[in-house]
Amino acid sequence: MLPRESRLCRHQDFTIVYQKGIRKNTSHLALRALRHQQSQELPQDTDSWETHKPTRIGISISKKVSKGAVVRNRIKRQIRAALRQMLPCISRGWDLVIVVKPTAKQCNYDEFLQQLEKLLAQAEVLHGYSRGSLL
Numbered sequence: 186m187l188p189r190e191s192r193l194c195r196h197q198d199f200t201i202v203y204q205k206g207i208r209k210n211t212s213h214l215a216l217r218a219l220r221h222q223q224s225q226e227l228p229q230d231t232d233s234w235e236t237h238k239p240t241r242i243g244i245s246i247s248k249k250v251s252k253g254a255v256v257r258n259r260i261k262r263q264i265r266a267a268l269r270q271m272l273p274c275i276s277r278g279w280d281l282v283i284v285v286k287p288t289a290k291q292c293n294y295d296e297f298l299q300q301l302e303k304l305l306a307q308a309e310v311l312h313g314y315s316r317g318s319l320l
Contacts, residue, residue, distance in 0.1 A: 237278030
């Protein structure tokens, strides 16, 4: 499991990310990302990563991927494991929703890890990577 402060749980939060977030796609996954607004009480010149809220991540997988809950849960576990490994490299202050496409049914852990790195680099969410320079 992801740490509690890194989970996006409420339906309202998912809806806001879907409506206002940026969109990035790969063949098996889609990413919706929304940057948190810096709170008003913080000085504007302070842009250190400690001032931002932690990044929250949610996973959305529909029955179009698989009718069986076993398959959907296996995919979610693999994605969560990949995200847990990448969490120290992810910038703070984002709400992320990973949307699983039906083609992801045959993917393994390494493919999910590669797809997630590519998506997060495209969205400029990873530390030190901008405009997809990771791959």
